Amino acid sequence: MKRSIEIEAITRRFIAGGSDIEMARRVFSDSADLIAVGTDDGWSRGPAEVLGVLEYEEVEFEAVDYDREEVFLDAFENGETGWSVGELRVTLADGNAHTRRFTIVFHLDAGVWRIVHAHISVPVPDRETFGEMSRTLAELLASINAESEARAVEDIGLSVATIVFTDIVGSTVLSESMGDAAWAELVTSHFETLGRIAEEQGGSLVKTLGDGAMLAFPTAASGLNAAIEVQRTVSSAVADGLSVRIGVHTGDVMPGDDYLGLMVNKAARVAAAAAGGQILASTSTAGMVNPTQFGFGDPMTVELKGLSGTHQVVPLTWTTQPN
Secondary structure, three states, X not given: OEEOHHHHHHHHHXXXXXXXXXXXXXXXXXXXXXXXXXXXXOEEEOHHHHHHHHHHHHHHOOOOOEEEEEEEEEXXXXXXXXXXXXXXXXXXXXXXXXXEEEEEEEEEEOOEEEEEEEEEEOOOOHHHHOOOOOHHHHHHHHHHHHHOOOHHHHHOOOOEEEEEEEEEOOHHHHHHHHOHHHHHHHHHHHHHHHHHHHHHOOOEEEEEEOOEEEEEEOOHHHHHHHHHHHHHHHHOOOOOOOOEEEEEEEEEOOOOOOHHHHHHHHHHHHHHHXXXXXXXXXXXXXXXXXXXXXEEOOOEEEOOOOOOOOEEEEEEEEEOOOX
């Protein structure tokens, strides 16, 4: 493998050309396996489809005033295969700058480097993807909604309930490293612990699925205390690397009212926004507890997928609950 001045030059012309369709015809492979991937949903496969998208973009952006500035570019080749990676900044007429990252794969075709794969997208920090559900939480939420398991909250006679979702982070890697038997034993023990903690705080373990769980509590304080105890238990667990994200949300519970489903959805998505080892609470939960007993970090305004508007969540930073 070696650095390739030729591929670097081709890439620079391609990036500078933007949606120049004639330039694209010259640099793209005519193979049916040509693939182009962008930030928008969907992939373009084959010359006709890829060039069709570029033709559309050429018309769409012809009246847009913008400049491109190369941030960095590296290019390499190895035999008949080459690739380039880089980043560029696009500045619009209004002064707003947007970063684009790209990876382009080349194949040497009759002595000419031709693009066989191009991926250009917008880099987004992990913390800006709040609301994306882990597979476990998504499946757990779907199961709860489908089976109306949330009636368990009504069964304990609540007009206001606090819902807690927990999810083990990185479970796939952990299960593979531990082996199926050890992992199953760990998860079973974890759920038993969740059930015990829920009961101690006057709540209940509503449902488990995969490595996620939903719990319900009569007050915001009891839900937060349970979440704290879960994190303390996990942090002292023998299994190395075990990490749990927790989300807490409090809302009205009206028997037979669909609002219960919305409240459960929000609690699950607050959990999805949390990092491993973190407890995130909605501001409705934080506002219902004694500030001398619980401390919270700075509010964060986030979008929760599937819920309109923006929402504020706060990380739980301390509590006066005894160890």
